[in-house]
Amino acid sequence: MTARDRLDARDRLDARDRLETIFADVVRRNPGEAEFHQAVREVLDSVVPALTRHPEYADAKIIERICEPERQIIFRVPWEDDRGEVHINRGFRVEFNSALGPYKGGLRFHPSVYLGIVKFLGFEQLFKNALTGMPIGGGKGGSDFDPKGRSDREVMRFCQSFMTELYRHIGEYTDVPAGDIGVGGREIGYLFGQYKRVTNRYESGVLTGKGLTYGGAQVRREATGYGTVFFAEEMLRVTGDSFEGKRVVVSGSGNVAIYAIEKVRQLGGTVVACSDSSGYVHDDKGIDLDLLKDLKEVRRARIDEYVTHRRHASFVAGRSVWEVPCEVALPSATQNEIGAAEAAALIDGGCTIVVEGANMPTRPDAVRAFAEAGVRFGPGKAANAGGVAASALEMQQNASRDSWTFAHSEQRLREIMSDIHARCHTTAEEYGMPGNYVAGANIDGFRRVAEAMLAHGLI
């Protein structure tokens, strides 16, 4: 060990001690927010080498500032159902960090939503957005409203009430929400309509994921799923491999899952299973995408209906889709869906690569199990960045009153995903951890935010 190595090792120990103190403080200041703690822990564990090389980050307390959202907004959302009964939900917007641009990130409508989920998503979003190389900061929002089983008019009334409060906090140059779980094109339409009404402004760039008839962009709907598969394709390419002939399992059957399945099929793979929160369908001939789109995008049906149209397929209630053997796994439903047991099932089933379409779907123990088993792992904040990148392209088109073709937009998305992959790959090598995409993504995203924060002074 050289003197320089010894110095580095000591600096790393110092940095680790400092990070333990910072993490303990995050837990104390954000009690009970387990998902947020988990997301912070992962980033802190990764950035030790960057802190060692950049003592100026510690002097400016960059980590401490990054872990504290710039603004947290919580509000009441009263609305009336079709029978005239009044309901009260809670709305959130966490404006995490605007060092790189206006806050940018989706809205989630799901009964599990509380401040800790919104904070974890906002924190992830910050580094993800940095990785795109585009001028967007990090934010996230949502509500504990459950759109499942609600009529269109109920969803409309909820969205109108939600926006009647949210509108005063957002704007093209301030904070630009989009969709996430439970918020798709229908909800964005209602939210945009209400924003226009209460502000008396046609501000196209205030929301992304809009319909193509009123300022939406080609490929935004497909972007997260397609982007995840492009990222996986790049990972496969590094080892001279491709999707051709691969058996693939995708969890979920929402926006991200559907378009991941579409792109896998276009690249020669076969998706043999997908799921929703009731269970999974296994179709050895390959998931019938037209049927899935009709069930989920048009009729908002449950996944078990799939097997009434495809008799050879099976529906398995209440079990994990990860028990279906595959070579490639694309978790695209929700956070923490792969724990140690699911990871063991994937490894036993011959899986060699896991790429996250969802945000933080893999628990830390599962990430460790994959590393030990030699399963390659693409973290969501890099792999699913295609959605927010396409949102930034939508903002760009809105600002220039332009509208690009599908082919051009998809080509831009492919280039962006390829750049993100290269950045993660190169950064991991630069820091002596080749193949570690978690480290590569966290360090590169962190450095970009840290440099901008240093440049802005103490704010």
Ligand SMILES: NC(=O)C1=CN([C@@H]2O[C@H](COP(=O)(O)OP(=O)(O)OC[C@H]3O[C@@H](n4cnc5c(N)ncnc54)[C@H](OP(=O)(O)O)[C@@H]3O)[C@@H](O)[C@H]2O)C=CC1
């Ligand atoms: N939409 C986007 O552009 C982006 C989304 N993401 C992430 O991708 C993931 C999926 O989002 P998206 O496809 O947009 O959402 P959707 O609402 O369109 O679909 C979500 C899917 O996941 C399933 N799901 C949700 N929660 C659970 C749960 N607790 N247990 C089991 N299944 C569940 C849903 O099943 P059910 O209908 O039964 O609830 C549904 O099939 C999320 O982690 C999101 O944060 C990341 C980047 C961008």
Ligand SMILES: O=C(O)CCC(=O)C(=O)O
């Ligand atoms: O398109 C966006 O602004 C945000 C997408 C999103 O919520 C995410 O990347 O998790």
